[in-house]
Amino acid sequence: MTTASSAGHSRRDFLFVATGAAAAVGAAATVWPLVSQMNPDATTIAAGAPIEVDISPIAEGQDIKVFWRGKPIYIMNRTKKQIEEAQKVNVSDLRDPQPDSARVKEGHDNWLVVIGICTHLGCIPIAHEGNYDGFFCPCHGSQYDSSGRIRQGPAPLNLPVPPYAFISDSKIKIG
Numbered sequence: 001m002t003t004a005s006s007a008g009h010s011r012r013d014f015l016f017v018a019t020g021a022a023a024a025v026g027a028a029a030t031v032w033p034l035v036s037q038m039n040p041d042a043t044t045i046a047a048g049a050p051i052e053v054d055i056s057p058i059a060e061g062q063d064i065k066v067f068w069r070g071k072p073i074y075i076m077n078r079t080k081k082q083i084e085e086a087q088k089v090n091v092s093d094l095r096d097p098q099p100d101s102a103r104v105k106e107g108h109d110n111w112l113v114v115i116g117i118c119t120h121l122g123c124i125p126i127a128h129e130g131n132y133d134g135f136f137c138p139c140h141g142s143q144y145d146s147s148g149r150i151r152q153g154p155a156p157l158n159l160p161v162p163p164y165a166f167i168s169d170s171k172i173k174i175g
């Protein structure tokens with residue numbers, strides 16, 4: 001399971017949000033702001049209840065990881081550069097062709113929400129790593145771009161987008 005313990009994150013702000021508890025793990029230099037969530041208890045969440053996440057503390061270029069139905073969900077506030085990179089890709093060249101617009105919500109292009117489970121054999125990719133400004137899976141080297149689309153390595157499919165909706169500009173509901 002991915003934590004911020006990898007050296008690759010030591011220079012980044014990185015938020016880690018577990019359901020109901022924030023864990024501070026990792027390099028001393030890493031900042032771990034607490035992101036509040038108004039959610040059901042852990043048992044209810046594990047049974048599949050939707051969760052609401054306040055995304056207002058996530059600065060541009062940062063991401064957080066929350067858990068929904070026991071799965072890690074990355075919520076990334078993409079930079080302009082990341083958005084442009086994701087949009088300019090020739091979709092027909094992709095292994096799992098999907099335009100960026102099909103993977104984000106209209107009017108919220110900066111927000112990428114994906115299930116953080118590698119579609120190869122299920123490891124958890126690391127955000128902001130790899131050659132495509134997206135995610136890198138340390139298990140066998142799959143690389144996903146800033147839209148979570150598979151670009152390199154053995155994984156066959158893009159990182160899935162979970163069901164979610166914007167409740168407001170600063171809050172999303174997953175599930």
Ligand code: FES
Binds near residue numbers: 118140142154
């Ligand atoms: S599990 Fe991610 S590349 Fe194999």
